[in-house]
Amino acid sequence: MRRETASSSKKKEGLGWIEWGRGWLCLIQEMLFQRIMASHLQNPLPLPPVNDLTCIVTGSTSGIGREIARQLAEAGAHVVMAVRNSKAAHELIQKWQNEWSGRGLPLNIEVMELDLLSLDSVARFAEAWNARLGPLHVLINNAGIFSIGEPQKFSKDGYEEHMQVNHLAPALLSVLLFPSLIRGSPSRIINVNSVMHYVGFVDTEDMNVVSGKKKYTSMLGYSSSKLAQVMFSSVLHRRLPAEAGISVLCVSPGIVQTNVARDLPKIVQAGYHLIPYFIFSPQEGSRSSLFAATDPQIPEYCEMLKADNWPVCAYISQDCRPTNPSEESHNIETSHRVWEKTLEMIGLPSDALERLIEGEEVTCRYGANCE
Numbered sequence: 001m002r003r004e005t006a007s008s009s010k011k012k013e014g015l016g017w018i019e020w021g022r023g024w025l026c027l028i029q030e031m032l033f034q035r036i037m038a039s040h041l042q043n044p045l046p047l048p049p050v051n052d053l054t055c056i057v058t059g060s061t062s063g064i065g066r067e068i069a070r071q072l073a074e075a076g077a078h079v080v081m082a083v084r085n086s087k088a089a090h091e092l093i094q095k096w097q098n099e100w101s102g103r104g105l106p107l108n109i110e111v112m113e114l115d116l117l118s119l120d121s122v123a124r125f126a127e128a129w130n131a132r133l134g135p136l137h138v139l140i141n142n143a144g145i146f147s148i149g150e151p152q153k154f155s156k157d158g159y160e161e162h163m164q165v166n167h168l169a170p171a172l173l174s175v176l177l178f179p180s181l182i183r184g185s186p187s188r189i190i191n192v193n194s195v196m197h198y199v200g201f202v203d204t205e206d207m208n209v210v211s212g213k214k215k216y217t218s219m220l221g222y223s224s225s226k227l228a229q230v231m232f233s234s235v236l237h238r239r240l241p242a243e244a245g246i247s248v249l250c251v252s253p254g255i256v257q258t259n260v261a262r263d264l265p266k267i268v269q270a271g272y273h274l275i276p277y278f279i280f281s282p283q284e285g286s287r288s289s290l291f292a293a294t295d296p297q298i299p300e301y302c303e304m305l306k307a308d309n310w311p312v313c314a315y316i317s318q319d320c321r322p323t324n325p326s327e328e329s330h331n332i333e334t335s336h337r338v339w340e341k342t343l344e345m346i347g348l349p350s351d352a353l354e355r356l357i358e359g360e361e362v363t364c365r366y367g368a369n370c371e
C-alpha cells in the first residue's frame with residue numbers, strides 16, 4: 001500500500017489562496033470523477049472475516065453509518081449502534097434481522113445511546129462501555145452534521161455545533177474509549193472525514209468562529225471541523241506508541257446521497273437527485289470506511305507513516321486508496337495547537353493519552369473516570 005507523495009507538502013508562507021483554489025479543485029474532481037476513480041471497486045465491498053470484531057459505529061441510523069453497521073453485522077461482527085435516536089435504531093435492527101433470517105445466525109447487533117451534542121452523553125457512553133471490561137476493535141466515528149445555510153448554533157457545552165459534533169465529541173469518545181481499544185488491540189479508530197477538509201481553515205484562538213475575523217458560514221463551520229479532525233488525528237497517530245496497537249485513520253466517503261443534505265434548499269435538493277450518476281449511494285459511500293476498518297494491511301501502513309517527517313495520519317479516499325490530505329493538514333504547528341486546544345475544550349488533561357496508555361486513571365471535566 002503506497003501513499004501519493006506530496007512534494008508540495010512543505011507549507012510555505014503566502015500560499016493560502018493557491019491552497020484554497022487547489023482545495024476546491026479536489027472537491028470538484030471528487031464530485032465529477034469519483035465514480036471513475038472507484039470503478040475498480042465492487043459494490044458492496046467484499047469483507048474479510050470479521051467474526052471476532054466488536055465495532056462501535058456512531059450515527060448508524062441513517063446514510064453511510066447505517067450501511068456500515070448493517071454490512072459489518074451481516075459479515076459476522078458484533079456491532080454497537082451508537083445513536084441519539086434509539087427507537088429508530090431498534091426498528092432498523094428488527095428490519096435487518098427479518099431480512100437476514102434463514103441466512104445464518106441472528107445478527108449480533110445492539111443499540112447504545114449517544115448524543116454528540118452533549119459531551120456529558122459522550123462521557124456516559126464511554127463509562128458504560130469501558131465498564132464492560134471487554135475489548136473494542138473498531139471505533140467508527142461516522143456521525144456528523146452539515147447544517148447547510150443554517151445560522152450559527154452552539155451546543156449546551158458552548159461550542160459551535162459543527163465543531164462539536166464532527167470533531168470535539170468524536171475526539172473525546174476516541175480518547176475515553178482508549179482502555180477498551182487497548183484491550184482490543186490491534187484496534188482502529190476510523191474517522192469519517194470529508195474532501196471538504198481541503199477548503200477548511202482552523203483558528204485555534206477562535207474555534208467557535210465568534211471573533212469576527214472570519215465571517216461564519218455553515219461551509220466554514222463544516223470544513224473547519226473536518227480539518228480539525230484530520231489535524232487532531234495526525235497528532236494522536238504520531239503520539240501513539242506502536243505497543244498500544246491502535247491505528248488512527250481518516251476516510252473520505254465521496255459525495256454520497258444521504259440525509260446530510262437535508263438542510264439544502266428544495267431546488268438544490270432536486271438538482272442533487274437529478275445527478276445520480278455522479279453521486280454515490282450510501283452503500284458505495286460506505287466502502288472506504290469498511291476498507292479502513294477491515295483491510296489487514298492497515299496497521300502496518302499506519303506504522304510505516306510514522307517514519308514520515310510530517311505527522312499526518314493515514315487518509316483513505318473514496319476509492320479505498322491511501323491519499324494525501326490537504327496542504328494545511330500538514331501544518332505541524334497548527335496541528336499541535338489543535339491537539340492542545342481540543343483536549344482543553346473536551347476537558348481532558350494535556351497528558352491524558354500517555355496516562356491512559358500507562359493504565360492510569362484520567363478524570364475528565366465531563367464526568368468520566370477511565371482506567
Ligand SMILES: NC(=O)c1ccc[n+]([C@@H]2O[C@H](COP(=O)([O-])OP(=O)(O)OC[C@H]3O[C@@H](n4cnc5c(N)ncnc54)[C@H](OP(=O)(O)O)[C@@H]3O)[C@@H](O)[C@H]2O)c1
Pocket residue numbers: 058059060061062063064065082083084085114115116117118141142143144145146165192193194195252253254255256257258259260261
Ligand atoms: N454524504 C456525503 O456526501 C458526505 C461527504 C463527506 C463526508 N460525509 C460524512 O459522512 C458522515 C455520515 O454522514 P451521512 O452523509 O451519512 O449523513 P446522514 O444521513 O445525515 O447521517 C448522519 C448520522 O449522524 C447522526 N447524528 C447527527 N447528529 C448527531 C448527534 N448530535 N449525536 C449522535 N448522532 C448524530 C444522525 O442521526 P439522526 O438520524 O438522529 O440525525 C445520522 O445517523 C458524516 O460525518 C459526514 O460529514 C458525508
